[in-house]
Amino acid sequence: MAESAVPQLLDLPQEMLTFTLLKTSTSLAPRLGRLTIPGRSTISTPHYIGNTSRGAVPHISQDNFRKHTHIHGVYVALEDFIEKLPQQTPPVYTLECPATESALRSFIALSKETLLVLGPRRIPPVPCPAANTNTALSILTSVGFRQITSSDYVAAAQRLRPDIVVGLGDIPSGQQQPGLKRIDKMSDRTEKWTKNIISGRRGLDKTVKNPKASYEIFAPVLPVSRELQSWYLDHLVDDMLEDISGLVIYDSHMLAELPDELQLLPRLSFDLPSSPQKLLYQISLGMDIFTVPFITDATDAGIALDFSFPPPRSASVITEATAGVLTDKKSLGIDMWQPSHATSITPFSTGCTCYACAKHHRAYVQHLLASKEMLGWVLIQLHNHTVAGAFFAGVRESIAGGTFEEDKKAFEAFYEPELPEKTGQGPRVRGYQFKSEGPSESKKNPPxxxxxxxxxxxxxxxxxxxxxxxxxxxxxxxxxxxxxx
Structure with a gap:
């Protein structure tokens, strides 16, 4: 793809979602974009959307979400809301609202300007012991392992009407590489399920007069080579291209193998990064939108994120960082359980504009953590999302200025490669957040x-x-x- 300074506008079905590429060069290069849906906040990419638990960003109530964050979109998992489907009707399905509004948005009290993305599973998903079938995906609800059929997922999208629906993908649990027979099943099932969600959206379009009552579809790209999923990708291009608005990428290396016809679509990453450096690597390959679970992981561990992109700009630091000779790398976060913070009246990060840094200091937050007061994790979470937002803003400025690769090398040389290890006990967790270890397993929370x-x-x-x-x-x-x- 030749570099172009002229925005490339991608017109998608119903003129609802538009994705404009503002700067790009080759298929494996960082790119700037703008994702727009009428009535929602415009998202400049690369960027991230908030990862939720039961419809809310962990530790942040919806009023604080509106007042103290700048998160323009959220990802919500259907398995959070369908505990005993189909035996019992989930409460989210019983909410009455106008046909032009999203029942899911009303149910979770999400602000109207926030982009709402619905997927089948949490990010990251807990592995299920039962395998997927030809018609159903294995999920983990708050009352145990279950399965949701493709037709049930289509019905959920029609009832809940988010802005974007992530298509079902037959993604195996665990780390083992699937065999050839399993990969064939993955392609067949994902192709069938994607056609089902498209057919369901087409049927919905015929029953409503207002196109805003519909939703966009992001199709999954399997985490195997293009050769092994060529049959699925060919059908995606030949039969479904006009009906999909974006892609969900489970393996960032697949960006190099996308068909040319799919290159201009926005890319949502489910290849979960464990650190900012992993984020930068995916951005360097051309990823657009992220869910970033390590933000909440750090918050639960009592770690206040402390990094910026590009790294500090003093001449000596930049020279040493670019050359890779820095000996003492800076930590990516501050462990608020450390005793050294007990008398500190400084904010988490100097110059940070978040509510926590503006109103409180480290000693107070450590006192809250030691007292098991949830406000401690609330303040850290507000700070961590502010740091993440500033990080992506710096990334976009760096790409626009043509210095991204240089800044990326400086960042990797300046900061530790991984977040600090957890030393303190986090807040209480729910049982379905962790894989069961069988009989006599230890309790997840202390008495x-x-x-x-x-x-x-x-x-x-x-x-x-x-x-x-x-x-x-x-x-x-x-x-x-x-x-x-």
Whole structure:
């Protein structure tokens, strides 16, 4: 693809979603784009959308989402809402709203300007013990493992009417490379399921007068080579191209093998990055939109993200970073469980404009974490999303200025390659967030009243290091004094 300064406008069905490429060169290069849906915030790409749990970004209520974040889109998983389907009708299906509005948007109280993307599974998904079938995808709801058929997923899209629906993909669980027979099934099933979601959208179009009541479809691209899924990709290009508005990429290396006819479509990455460096690598290949689970992972661990793109601009730092000779790399985050923050009245990051940095300091946040106050994780989450937003803004400026590759090398040399290790205990988690380990498995959360029980029993059992309830914790809340009296 020849470099062009003239925007390339992609006209898609119903003139609802438009994706404009503002700067690109080859198929494997960073690119600037603009994703627009009438009535929603315009998303400049590369960018990310918020990853949700039951329709809300973890730790952030919807009012704080509107007041204190600049997240323009969210990804919502259907498996969060269909606990006992089809035996029982999920509450989200019973909500009555006008035909021109999204029932899912009303159910989760999402602001009207925020882009709403619906997919079948959470990001990242918990592996299911039962394999997918020819007609159904295995999912994990809050009441256990189940399956959702392709027809049920189509019906869900028609009822809930998000802005974008991610097509069902037969993606195997686990890390093993699937065999040839399994790959054939993946292609056949994904092709059939994609046609089903397209047929369902076409049927919906015939029943509504307002095209805004419909939705766009992002088709999955399987995480195998183009040769092994050529049959599916050929059908995607020949039979379904006019009906899809974007692609979902499960393996970023597939960007090099996309057919030319699919190159101009927006790309949503489900190839989950574990660090900002992995994000930069995918961006360098031409990825457009991301879900970034490590933002919430860091928040749960009590880590305040602390990085910027490009890295600090002092002459000596840039020279050493570009040459790869920096000896002491900077951490990507601040572990707020460390005792050194107990008396610090500085913000997480100097110059950060987030609500947490503007109103509070490190000592207060560490006190909240030690007291198991949820506000601590709320403040860290607000900060971490601000850092992520500024990171992507810096990336877009760097691509526009033609310095992305240089800045990427400087970033990799300046910062540690991975986020800090978790040292403290995070907030309570739900059982379906983790894979079951079978009989006699350890509990995911400590007993809620462990400290009180210890006091009642005369503190007979010493607190464990993992509990974050050491002697200082007991002394702070007065337990140690009472026990000694």
């Amino acid at each position: 809620a009243y462990r400290m009180l029980n210890d006091h009642k029993e005369g503190l007979s059992e010493a607190p464990t290091p993992d509990s974050n309830a050491d002697a200082k914790d007991l002394e702070r809340i007065g337990f140690a004094e009472s026990a000694g009296s």
